[in-house]
Amino acid sequence: MDETFVELNGVKSIDFIAAGVGSCYIFHVTYRGDLAGLKGGENLNDLSGNFALSNFVVVNRNPLHAGKISGGPFTFKVDGKPDMVSGLTLDNSKLNGSIQRWVITDDKNTILGLPPTLEAVEGVDFDKAGAGICLIWHITYEEGLQGLEQGDNLLSGLEGFYAVSNSIGVTREAEH
Structure with a gap:
């Protein structure tokens, strides 16, 4: 029996975002012997074997x-x-998503605060945080996002459909 299997990990490593807007379909194929037409760019309707x-x-x-x-x-x-x-x-010319928030993290991307508006961000007193570095981000997401809470990691702790902007640094130097 000459069956070929591709591990599920191979599918998990595909960067679907790089493919642009649209839809992809994931199939599992099993075959015995020769299979013609199973390569990138070919139509599954043209498989033979x-x-x-x-x-x-x-x-x-x-x-x-x-x-x-x-x-x-x-x-x-x-x-x-x-x-x-x-x-x-905030350049919002390409902004989309049904929910937007502002996020303040430390330099390790741990969420320190979640101001709801830009005005609220500009009302944060960074002096109270002591010496260190904070980062200001904007996030857009859809309902069901998990991990967007104080103490969670913004860049590695979120699960769901979201996008994060660039960050702006806030350095707080100790007074000498």
């Missing part, structure tokens, strides 16, 4: 865009006086 196709799973590629933040970077002295960012802008 002794084979069977499974049902398929649809992967819809509708990428989200979280916009691009401009402004900063910011540097403050931790001196007991309020330090707020200002002048941040």
Whole structure:
């Protein structure tokens, strides 16, 4: 029996986002002997040989865009006086997704705060955080996102359909 199997891990490593907007169909094929037409760019309807196709799973590629933040970077002295960012802008020309939030993380991308608006971001007193680095992000996502909570990691702890913008740095230097 000469059956060929591709491990599921091979499918998990495919970057569907790079394929652009559209839909992909994932099938499982088993075959015995020679199978003609099983290669990239070929149509499954043109396969020939002794084979069977499974049902398929649809992967819809509708990428989200979280916009691009401009402004900063910011540097403050931790001196007991309020330090707020200002002048941040969000280019929302390609922004999509049904829910948007702002996120403030530390330099390891641990979520410190989730201000609901840009005005709320500009109202955060970074002096109270002490010395270190914070990053300001914008996120767009769809219902069902998991892991967007204080203490979670923004870049490795989320599960669901989302996109994260670039970040703007806020450096808080200890006063000498």
